[in-house]
Amino acid sequence: MGETLTILGLESSCDDTAAAVVRQGAAGTEILSSVVLGQSDLHAAFGGVVPEIAARAHAEKLDIAVRRALETAGVTLARIDAIAVTAGPGLIGGVLAGVMLAKGIAAGAGLPLIGVNHLAAHALTPRLTHALPYPYLMLLVSGGHCQLLTVRGPEAFTRLGGTIDDAPGEAFDKVARLLGLPQPGGPAVEREAAAGCATRFALPRPLLDRPGCDLSFSGLKTAVLRQRDMLIAEQGGLTRQDRADLCAAFQAAVAEVLAEKTRRALAASAAPALAVAGGVAANAAIRAALERVAEDAGAAHVAPPLRLCTDNAAIVAYAGAELFRAGRHDGMDLAARPRWPLDSAQPALIGGGRKGAKA
Amino acid sequence: MLSGDRLIAARAEEMGRGQAERLLPMLEEMLVEAGVGWSDLDALGVGTGPGNFTGLRIAVAAARGLALSLGIPAIGVSGFDVIHAATLEPHVAVIPGPRGRLYARRPGEAADLVDTAEAEVQGLPLAGLPEPAALAEAVARLASARRGEDAPPPAPLYIRPPDAAPAREAPPVILDDA
Numbered sequence: 001m002g003e004t005l006t007i008l009g010l011e012s013s014c015d016d017t018a019a020a021v022v023r024q025g026a027a028g029t030e031i032l033s034s035v036v037l038g039q040s041d042l043h044a045a046f047g048g049v050v051p052e053i054a055a056r057a058h059a060e061k062l063d064i065a066v067r068r069a070l071e072t073a074g075v076t077l078a079r080i081d082a083i084a085v086t087a088g089p090g091l092i093g094g095v096l097a098g099v100m101l102a103k104g105i106a107a108g109a110g111l112p113l114i115g116v117n118h119l120a121a122h123a124l125t126p127r128l129t130h131a132l133p134y135p136y137l138m139l140l141v142s143g144g145h146c147q148l149l150t151v152r153g154p155e156a157f158t159r160l161g162g163t164i165d166d167a168p169g170e171a172f173d174k175v176a177r178l179l180g181l182p183q184p185g186g187p188a189v190e191r192e193a194a195a196g197c198a199t200r201f202a203l204p205r206p207l208l209d210r211p212g213c214d215l216s217f218s219g220l221k222t223a224v225l226r227q228r229d230m231l232i233a234e235q236g237g238l239t240r241q242d243r244a245d246l247c248a249a250f251q252a253a254v255a256e257v258l259a260e261k262t263r264r265a266l267a268a269s270a271a272p273a274l275a276v277a278g279g280v281a282a283n284a285a286i287r288a289a290l291e292r293v294a295e296d297a298g299a300a301h302v303a304p305p306l307r308l309c310t311d312n313a314a315i316v317a318y319a320g321a322e323l324f325r326a327g328r329h330d331g332m333d334l335a336a337r338p339r340w341p342l343d344s345a346q347p348a349l350i351g352g353g354r355k356g357a358k359a
Numbered sequence: 360m361l362s363g364d365r366l367i368a369a370r371a372e373e374m375g376r377g378q379a380e381r382l383l384p385m386l387e388e389m390l391v392e393a394g395v396g397w398s399d400l401d402a403l404g405v406g407t408g409p410g411n412f413t414g415l416r417i418a419v420a421a422a423r424g425l426a427l428s429l430g431i432p433a434i435g436v437s438g439f440d441v442i443h444a445a446t447l448e449p450h451v452a453v454i455p456g457p458r459g460r461l462y463a464r465r466p467g468e469a470a471d472l473v474d475t476a477e478a479e480v481q482g483l484p485l486a487g488l489p490e491p492a493a494l495a496e497a498v499a500r501l502a503s504a505r506r507g508e509d510a511p512p513p514a515p516l517y518i519r520p521p522d523a524a525p526a527r528e529a530p531p532v533i534l535d536d537a
Contacts, residue, residue, distance in 0.1 A: 047526030052412070056521065059416045060514050063423040077428055096379055096413065097420045103383045104424020108397050180530025228531060237532030332383035 009317025012058040012098035013090025019065035020313035021073035032073035055093025084320020087115030088337030126275035128318040142278030143169030148265040154322035159343040161213025171217040196248030259289040273300040371491035404502025407435040415515035434502035435513025450486040
């Protein structure tokens with residue numbers, strides 16, 4: 001494992017402005033600080049993340065998050081070994097602000113700079129939290145992404161499947177909007193679903209009838225909309241029970257599809273462990289379904305704590321530590337990449353064409 | 360780059376894209392050519408626009424990062440300040456904006472995004488920015504003059520709030536609440 005590394009991490013690829021200091025050595029990994037400045041209030045009126053609003057906030061808040069992370073960790077830049085920054089994929093305005101701030105810090109402090117793939121940072125989280133050995137199967141399930149990956153090293157990923165349209169987190173947000181629930185939709189829908197009956201409404205299980213590990217959530221969202229509109233046409237509105245039942249049916253459909261596709265991927269990869277990351281992993285019903293999948297397959301199940309499943313900079317710093325040990329450095333010409341697939345050997349699931357695969 | 364009042368170096372490269380990749384390497388080349396290091400700098404000036412949002416964020420974020428690591432101030436200087444400082448007679452400072460419009464400001468007044476006709480209506484001559492290398496020099500000179508002033512960290516001058524429409528979808532009626 002070599003000497004102990006202290007890494008400063010920066011994250012600004014969506015709507016969380018984050019900085020963290022992580023120390024990694026033979027004794028394990030310690031998060032010395034992890035500062036996350038959320039932007040939900042800024043985006044609340046718009047029913048989703050507005051890229052220009054996010055970019056403006058990142059550009060003026062990220063250095064404040066860095067100062068706070070260093071202060072909380074009780075270290076100065078002189079004690080830092082390298083700067084790790086999310087260089088993509090994500091909303092380009094925020095990623096650019098992060099990359100440029102990181103370059104400024106690295107240049108002025110004479111420190112190495114490491115561009116980190118945001119998805120890799122999530123995918124390596126079980127190593128940060130549980131020192132999980134390679135290889136393992138990772139279900140990355142968030143507001144922007146849904147992929148099943150075999151993880152063999154800090155830059156070695158094989159994608160077994162992924163969503164061909166929306167990410168589940170997006171679908172949760174949309175369903176919340178359709179039903180007049182607050183954003184973010186995940187916790188709101190889960191809360192409602194707890195009081196609902198999952199079998200009253202029959203919602204589809206997209207792509208479950210097809211072989212392979214690809215997923216789809218767009219049709220499920222539309223099915224909720226249709227069911228809602230039918231109820232409104234009949235009754236002139238929704239009852240609280242209607243709403244709870246729709247949430248329960250939707251959540252059950254997402255959990256079932258994720259569980260079945262994960263079961264297939266686990267069988268295909270033959271990895272000894274299943275790990276989950278991303279904000280949607282916070283959903284208790286989905287978590288329970290995935291635990292059963294792992295148990296049935298005789299695989300270990302690792303679910304990092306929620307604060308490390310959602311966007312944060314500690315996972316970026318940790319990924320940076322692994323890359324640094326592998327000899328990876330970037331120059332001051334490091335580019336911000338809105339699209340940056342983890343497994344470029346696979347054909348694009350979304351966003352093909354001139355700009356290439358999204359993720 | 361200034362040493363006191365003396366101009367050590369000024370450079371501009373025209374590029375349609377790629378500023379984020381080029382900015383730091385270009386600054387490092389200038390330092391090397393001048394025989395100085397990052398730690399020799401006492402302050403940084405950064406242009407805050409108005410202008411292309413992405414370009415402004417590239418420069419402002421880099422300046423804030425350098426200020427943080429070097430422990431020196433980063434001082435934001437707007438394009439309007441540059442024009443006002445260089446123009447002695449009454450004028451309207453104008454900077455090209457999106458879709459052929461102009462960011463315009465009269466000294467001491469608030470800036471706005473206007474059409475050329477609106478900028479001209481006041482009957483004052485329009486004054487614009489110098490060419491890029493001279494603009495960078497002017498930013499450095501104004502920043503140097505403001506050292507020691509208590510100012511917030513540099514932030515892009517956007518003039519207009521972001522283009523974003525509030526959520527249009529009305530939530531469904533909840534019958535129990537009626």
